[in-house]
Amino acid sequence: MGSGQYRCGVLARLDLRGVTDLRSALPRPSVAGASAVVEAVRAILADVRARGDEAVRELTKRFDGVDLGALEVSTAECKRALESIPAAQRDALELAAANVRDFAAAEAAPDARYERDGLVVRTLRRPVDRAGCYVPGGRAVYPSTVLMTAVPARVAGVGEVVLCVPPDRDGNVPDVVLAAAAVAGVDAVYRVGGAQAIAAMAYGTESIPAVDVIVGPGNIYVAVAKREVAGEGIVGIPSAFAGPSEVVVIADESTAPELAAIDIIVQAEHGPDGLAWLITWSERAADAITGAVAGLVADAARREEIESTLDANGRCVVVDGPEQAIAVANLIAPEHLELLNADPESLVPLVRHAGAVFCGPLAPASLGDYVAGPSHVLPTHGSARFAGALTADDFTKPVHVVDVDRAAFDRLGPAVIELATAEGLTAHADSIRLRRR
Numbered sequence: 417m418g419s420g421q422y423r424c425g426v427l428a429r430l431d432l433r434g435v436t437d438l439r440s441a442l443p444r445p446s447v448a449g450a451s452a453v454v455e456a457v458r459a460i461l462a463d464v465r466a467r468g469d470e471a472v473r474e475l476t477k478r479f480d481g482v483d484l485g486a487l488e489v490s491t492a493e494c495k496r497a498l499e500s501i502p503a504a505q506r507d508a509l510e511l512a513a514a515n516v517r518d519f520a521a522a523e524a525a526p527d528a529r530y531e532r533d534g535l536v537v538r539t540l541r542r543p544v545d546r547a548g549c550y551v552p553g554g555r556a557v558y559p560s561t562v563l564m565t566a567v568p569a570r571v572a573g574v575g576e577v578v579l580c581v582p583p584d585r586d587g588n589v590p591d592v593v594l595a596a597a598a599v600a601g602v603d604a605v606y607r608v609g610g611a612q613a614i615a616a617m618a619y620g621t622e623s624i625p626a627v628d629v630i631v632g633p634g635n636i637y638v639a640v641a642k643r644e645v646a647g648e649g650i651v652g653i654p655s656a657f658a659g660p661s662e663v664v665v666i667a668d669e670s671t672a673p674e675l676a677a678i679d680i681i682v683q684a685e686h687g688p689d690g691l692a693w694l695i696t697w698s699e700r701a702a703d704a705i706t707g708a709v710a711g712l713v714a715d716a717a718r719r720e721e722i723e724s725t726l727d728a729n730g731r732c733v734v735v736d737g738p739e740q741a742i743a744v745a746n747l748i749a750p751e752h753l754e755l756l757n758a759d760p761e762s763l764v765p766l767v768r769h770a771g772a773v774f775c776g777p778l779a780p781a782s783l784g785d786y787v788a789g790p791s792h793v794l795p796t797h798g799s800a801r802f803a804g805a806l807t808a809d810d811f812t813k814p815v816h817v818v819d820v821d822r823a824a825f826d827r828l829g830p831a832v833i834e835l836a837t838a839e840g841l842t843a844h845a846d847s848i849r850l851r852r853r
Contacts, residue, residue: 426710426723427680427694427732429702432744434736442747443731444798450636457611457640464615469622475612480554482587487623489589489605497594505592509599512787513563519789520571524808534824538817543573544652546625547811548617549602550632550642551593553582553609555687555721559596564791565632565806566600572811577602578627580617582609610634611641618645627651631806633658633793636689654810656771656795656803660689660725662751663781664770666741667705669698670758672777676701677708679754679780684725685718691729691750691796695741702732742766749800752781771795771805825851 435441463471473484498506528539549565551558562579569577579602581589589607597605606624608616614634620626629652630642639659646653663683667676676694684692694709696702713722735741742763745753749769757763760775767773771794774781785792793806820828829848836844 426713426726427692427706427730429706430731430733432733432735432740438740438743439747442744453636453640454644457637457644460611460637461615461618461641461644464612464621465619468616468620469624472608472612472616472621472624475610476583476608479610479612480582481585482583484583484587484607487606487608489594489607494594494598494602494605497591498598501591501595506595506599508786509559509563509592509596512560513567513596513599515787515789516563516567516791517571520568520791520808523790524571525812533827534821535828536819538819540815540817541572541809541812542815543575543812544628545574546576546578546627547574548627548630548651549577549579550609550613550617550630550634550638551579551581552632552634552638553584553589553593557590557593559590559592560786560792561632562593562596562602563600564793566597566602568791568806568808569631569811570601572808574811576604576625578604578606578617578625580606580608580613580624582613583607609638611637614638614641614645618648618651629653629811631658631793631810633661633796635687636660639797652810654803654806655799656793656806657797657799658793658806659796660691661686662691662748662796663754664691664693664695664745664748664750664752665754666695666738666745666757666763667698667701668696668738668757669701671696671701671705671756673701673704673708674712675777675780676705676754676756677712679756679782680705680709680730681712681716681722682780682782682785683752684722684730685716686725687721688724688728690725691748692725693729693731693733693748693750695733695735695744697735697737697741699734702734706732738763739766745770749795749798751794751796751800752784754779754781769800771800826853 476482476484530537547569551561566577579597616624617627617630639657642653645651661683665676665679680692694705716722746769751771753770754774755763772784791806795803832848833845
């Protein structure tokens, strides 16, 4: 049987049963006007690089409709925000921050030592001096992203952590975001968003210092801006493409339809250009879950955002069985992969490409978005094939320290001479000859 795609309610149905060439049969998520996005981003980067704060203010007026005075939010304002939010909200922020902090510390790569016959190489993990965290805004408020970016930076030992977040229509940053910045120990908050924020942190302006590493998710303009400045070699950007949100849910007849449906909607409610897929080997489950999605969308508070995602990149994929389901998921390499089938653990060893995997009905991706511990800044747009979640190691770099005793030098030196001579690098060879007794 060949693959076939047709519209079935809110999710386009794709039948892959009997298909052997899955790669050719799978549609890839597309971004409308991608070339125009790159051109627009390059113009923004060039403008900020040339005119600094003046360009940032003009671009903020154009894109956010806000006339900005001071770009920086005062420390006093962050402290006031932390004291003013509801106690339950503050407790939730502190719980999430503690979990992120503990997990980041446990996961961070330690210093290492290699020793062999008089050759000693130590690997020292050294943090960057200054890190920039980007937190989205506009369609929603994301205090969780403050914690998921700034806390790992602090665990890594970064000396200065700054935050850029889009202002609201009044030119302010929401109190809960400022409170999260205070909880995370952010040094400075700037009310700037979009590609202009990435440019400001990459190049530096009169108000915003240039940083060594920029992290954080964002819309397609932000993600492309990060990729562009990384290509210039002036700032570090984790290899993951942290763009619009994605989820793939694998389910079977044992799955409660409403649980699979809500988890598809959870990521779709972030808005356009994302991806929300259901994969199942049960037509009964496909029909039930698709129907449940339609019912939830109809009553959703963020219906417009959900429908924009599902219309462009919402799929219900019917496959032959569990192994083909994981094969499809591996080709998509989604940001979030949820295993809601009867035996999720049996599928985990087959997973090769996913930002994060959530097993069973009590581990929805939303738990990972807030309190599980790993950062929710995850690879999107297929970059999970070569990249993973943001970690403390993204804010450090290895520094190798080499010590050699006489016996090791005498043993290794001749090989250096041979290789350097083969490459025509005589000074390299002489640096060894001059040290030989």
